């Protein structure tokens with residue numbers, strides 16, 4: 444079997460094994476993170492059953508999207524969001540996982556074409572405390588989330604689906620588990636308050652099984668599906 448379908452089948456098996464052993468009893472969605480990978484690899488993953496693809500850089504994503512129009516793909520935006528990119532992001536994506544401020548929410552709402560479904564959004568949480576990371580810091584997350592949530596009432600073209608996080612870049616598993624647990628706690632609190640919330644987006648190539656063990660139901664996997672990132676498409680520096 445070629446490598447991409449083989450990787451996907453291995454990941455599916457690992458996910459099923461992990462779900463069978465945990466108490467959350469949920470299905471887990473895979474977003475294949477295709478940044479830095481070419482069209483033909485996306486098609487290969489699509490043929491192996493993947494329907495959700497994630498990209499971090501707008502220009503790179505738009506170029507791929509126009510080549511892949513005939514494929515029924517759900518596109519997820521995962522990268523940092525600049526205000527001047529909001530119009531193209533909301534016109535071209537089904538999900539945005541990296542929302543972290545009201546200003547961006549307003550722009551994504553206002554530019555969302557009315558004939559489209561509301562844009563699915565996750566709020567990015569900085570669960571590691573590292574200052575270089577984007578997202579709302581976990582320590583005062585509830586207060587910051589309150590601001591974002593109250594603004595949602597006037598933003599009918601957005602649908603809040605959940606929260607997303609990238610954990611600390613560390614080998615210390617206990618540290619990562621602590622972060623996953625605080626994310627799960629925040630997620631359950633949010634879910635109680637907002638009925639559209641159903642997504643805890645955490646877990647990447649190196650830690651997706653651990654994330655699922657701690658309640659994740661959407662994993663974003665690049666390297667473990669496609670191998671090391673190779674191409675740098677023009678404009679991918681955003």
Ligand SMILES: *Cc1c(COP(=O)(O)O)cnc(C)c1O
Nearest residue numbers: 476521647648663664665666667
């Ligand atoms: C690149 C990226 C991923 C995928 O990372 P891998 O380690 O290659 O699986 C997931 N989420 C976000 C936000 C990313 O930027």
